[in-house]
Amino acid sequence: MFEFDVKATCGLARAGTLQTPHGPLLTPVFAPVGTQATVKAVEPRELHEIGATLVLSNTYHLYMRPGDDLVAEFGGLHSFMGWDGPMLTDSGGFQVFSLGELRQVDDEGVTFRSHLDGSIHRFTPEKSVQIQHNLGADIIMCFDECPPPLDRTVVESATKRTALWAKRCLTEHERLGNAERQALFGIIQGGIFPELRERSAQALTALDFPGYAVGGLAVGESKAQMQDTLDQCVPLLPAHKPRYLMGVGSPEDLVNGVARGIDIFDCVLPTRLARNSAALTRRGRINMRNVQFARDHAPIEEGCGCYACTHFTRGYIRHLVKAEEILAHQLLSLHNLNMLLTLMREMRAAIFDGTFAAYADEFLANYKVVPH
RNA sequence: CCUGGGGUAGCCAAGUGGCCUAAGGCAGGGGUCUGUAAAACCCCCAUUCGCAGGUCCGAAUCCUGCCCCCAGGA
Numbered sequence: 001m002f003e004f005d006v007k008a009t010c011g012l013a014r015a016g017t018l019q020t021p022h023g024p025l026l027t028p029v030f031a032p033v034g035t036q037a038t039v040k041a042v043e044p045r046e047l048h049e050i051g052a053t054l055v056l057s058n059t060y061h062l063y064m065r066p067g068d069d070l071v072a073e074f075g076g077l078h079s080f081m082g083w084d085g086p087m088l089t090d091s092g093g094f095q096v097f098s099l100g101e102l103r104q105v106d107d108e109g110v111t112f113r114s115h116l117d118g119s120i121h122r123f124t125p126e127k128s129v130q131i132q133h134n135l136g137a138d139i140i141m142c143f144d145e146c147p148p149p150l151d152r153t154v155v156e157s158a159t160k161r162t163a164l165w166a167k168r169c170l171t172e173h174e175r176l177g178n179a180e181r182q183a184l185f186g187i188i189q190g191g192i193f194p195e196l197r198e199r200s201a202q203a204l205t206a207l208d209f210p211g212y213a214v215g216g217l218a219v220g221e222s223k224a225q226m227q228d229t230l231d232q233c234v235p236l237l238p239a240h241k242p243r244y245l246m247g248v249g250s251p252e253d254l255v256n257g258v259a260r261g262i263d264i265f266d267c268v269l270p271t272r273l274a275r276n277s278a279a280l281t282r283r284g285r286i287n288m289r290n291v292q293f294a295r296d297h298a299p300i301e302e303g304c305g306c307y308a309c310t311h312f313t314r315g316y317i318r319h320l321v322k323a324e325e326i327l328a329h330q331l332l333s334l335h336n337l338n339m340l341l342t343l344m345r346e347m348r349a350a351i352f353d354g355t356f357a358a359y360a361d362e363f364l365a366n367y368k369v370v371p372h
Numbered sequence: 373c374c375u376g377g378g379g380u381a382g383c384c385a386a387g388u389g390g391c392c393u394a395a396g397g398c399a400g401g402g403g404u405c406u407g408u409a410a411a412a413c414c415c416c417c418a419u420u421c422g423c424a425g426g427u428c429c430g431a432a433u434c435c436u437g438c439c440c441c442c443a444g445g446a
Contacts, residue, residue, distance in 0.1 A: 035408050056407075094407045102409080115409035146407075187407090218406045247407035268408045275411045276404085291401070329411055 002183040002210045004242045004263075010356035012234070012261040015348045018211075018242050020086040020138040021181055022078065023053075027242065028258045028351075030344045031056045031088060031266035032337050037071070037081040040271050041329040042337065044083045050306060050338040051345065055083055056266040059131050060092035060123075064114055068134035076136030087137040088266070091128045091169075093144040093162075093187070094247070097219070105145060107161060125168040129184070133176050141213065142169040144187040149221045155191035162189045162215075163203035170207055185211040185244060192225045194232045201236035212237045213244040214262070218253065226253070230260040251280060251343055252367055255360050258347050270340050274332035277321045280339045284368040288332065293318040306338035307331070 006016045018025040031054040032039045032047060039047060039055060047055065057077055062068055074080040077087055096103055096110045103112035109124035128143035143165050147158035166186050173184045186209035190196030204212060214233060217226050230245070237243050244264035245257045254265055270280060277289045281301040286293075288300070296314035304310075308317070308331035320328035343363070350359035 031407095033408065040408085041411080058408080061408080088407095090407050095409085097407090099409070141407080144407095213407080215407070244407090249406045253406070265407095267406050268410090269406045272405065272408065272410065272412085276413090277411090278405080287403080289402085324411075326411080 001180050004211070004240060006240065008352045010351045010354050011259065013258050013347070013351050013356045013360075014261060014263060015351040016242070016263060018263075020183075022084060022086045022138055025053055025086050026348060027263040028254075028344055028347055029054050029264055030254060030340050031264065032271065033057075033266055033268045034081070034083075035268075036061050036065070037077060039333070039337075040275065041326070041333040042271070044081070046307075046334055047083070047337075048085070050334060051341045052085070052337065054086045054088060054264070054266075056088045056090060057081075057135070057137065058090050058092070058095075059128055059135065060090075060095040062089075062135060063092070063131050064116055064121075068131040072134040072136070076134075078136065086139070088139040088264075089132050089135050089137040089141065090246075091132065091141040091143040091187075092123055093128075093141070093215070094146050096123070097146040097148075105161075107164070110145075125165040126172040129169050129172040129176065133173075133178060133182065137182065139183050139185055139211065140173075141185050142166045142187050142209075144189060144215055146189070146216050146219065147191065149191035149216050149219055149225075152191070152193055152196075155189070155193060155216070156196055158216075159189040159191075159196045159200050162187060163200060166204055166207060166209075170209070183210040185209055185213050185242075187213040187215040187246070188233060188237070189216045190229075190233070191216055192221050192229050194229075197229065197233040198236060201233060205236070205238060209241070211242040211244060211264075213246050213264075215246045217245065218248045218267075223253075227256055227260070230257065230262070234261045251340065252364060254340065254343060255347065255363055258344075258351075259356070259360050265344075270336035271333045274334075274336045275329045277328070277332065278336075279317075279332055280336045282339075282363070282366055288314065288318050288321050288328075290318075300332075300335050301339070304335065304338065304342075306335050308335040308338075 004016055004018045006014045008015045016027045032052050033056045035058045037057050071080050099112055103110055109122055111122045125143040132140035144162040145158040147154045186204040188200045188204055190200045242263045245262040248265050249267045279286050279288050279300045293314040298314055299309035301309055350356040
C-alpha cells in the first residue's frame with residue numbers, strides 16, 4: 001500500500017500514481033478542502049462528477065466538533081461524510097498558526113482555546129496522530145508548527161520543533177500499528193531560508209516517511225520567494241516519494257508547483273473565492289458581483305464543461321450572488337473546483353505528452369491576475 | 373376648509389440652537405481572499421436637512437409664509 005510510481009516526467013514535473021486503500025491517486029492532483037467533513041456547498045456526488053479524487057479534512061475542526069471519537073463511531077470520515085475516494089487530514093498544525101492569540105506553543109505541544117466556545121485544549125504530536133487515527137483518512141500529516149515565513153528566529157525554532165515532533169508522530173503512528181491503512185507524511189518547514197529548509201529536509205527524510213510535504217508557504221511571503229524556496233527545497237526530497245505543497249493554491253501557483261516537481265496540492269481558495277463571489281477563468285479571476293456582468297449572456301467561462309457553465313449565464317449567476325442565494329455558492333464552488341481539477345488533468349496529460357513546459361508557458365501567458 | 377402629526381441620501385432613520393463640512397442600517401459601487409475562527413472582511417456613497425425669507429456671533433434644529441404627505445373632523 002502507498003507505493004508511489006512516477007509514470008512520466010517532463011523537466012522536473014512528474015506524473016505518478018499513489019496507491020491508497022481507497023484506490024489509486026493520479027498525480028499531480030489538487031485536493032478540494034472539506035475542513036468540517038464537507039467541501040462547503042458541494043456534494044460528494046458533484047465532486048466525483050468534476051473529477052475530484054482526493055479530499056482534505058481537518059483534525060482540529062473535527063476534534064472540536066463533532067469529536068473524532070464520534071466520527072470513529074460512524075466508521076471514520078469516509079463513511080461519515082459519504083466520500084469513498086482517497087482522503088487526507090491535516091494535523092491541526094496550521095490552526096496553531098492561524099488561531100493567533102488563542103494559542104501557546106511549547107516544546108511538548110500546543111495549548112489553545114477553542115474558537116467555538118473558548119474552552120482550553122491541548123494538542124501534542126501524539127494526540128494529533130491519535131485523532132487522525134480515529135478519523136481514518138488515507139493520508140495523515142505530522143503535527144507541525146507553521147510559522148510566519150519571514151522571521152528567521154521564529155522560523156528556526158518552529159523548524160527544529162517540527163522535526164522533533166515528526167519523530168514523535170512517527171513513533172505514535174507505529175505504536176498504533178495502522179501503517180497499512182494510513183500513510184503518515186512528514187512536513188518540511190524553514191520559511192524562506194535555504195539553510196533551514198535544508199536542515200529540515202535532512203531531519204525529515206532521515207525518518208523515511210512515505211511522503212513529504214512542503215509546509216509554511218503561501219502564508220505571507222511573495223510569489224517569488226515561494227518559487228525560490230520550491231526551487232531550492234523540492235530537490236532535497238526523495239524523488240520516489242510523493243511531494244505535497246500544503247495550502248496552495250491559485251491556478252498560477254499550481255502550474256508553478258507542478259513545474260518544480262510537486263505532486264499534491266490542497267487549497268481553500270477555489271471554494272472560498274466562490275463563496276465570496278469570485279470565479280476563476282483561464283484569463284484570470286473575475287468578481288461575479290460586478291455590475292458589468294448584469295446583462296452578460298455568456299457562461300462564466302466559454303468552453304467550460306461544468307454544470308454551472310453549461311446551464312447558466314453570467315447575468316443569472318450575478319443575480320444569484322446579489323440576491324445571496326445558496327445556489328450562487330454551489331455553482332461558483334463547482335465551477336472553480338472544476339477549473340482547477342481540469343488544469344491538473346491537463347498538466348498530467350502534458351507531462352505524458354512531453355509538452356508540459358509549453359503547456360505551462362501558454363497557461364501562464366493567458367492567465368492574468370487582473371483580467372477583463 | 374379645520375385640527376393634529378410629519379417632510380434629513382435611492383429607502384428606513386438618529387439628531388430638536390454651537391462637539392453636524394449630519395449617526396446608523398439597507399440598497400448601490402469597488403476591493404481583498406492560498407494546509408478555512410471566512411456564505412467573511414475592507415473601502416466608497418448628503419458641504420447638506422421640502423422651498424423662500426427672518427431671528428441669532430451661530431439654524432437640520434427657533435420664527436413667518438408657501439408647497440407636499442398622513443390621521444381625525446367638517
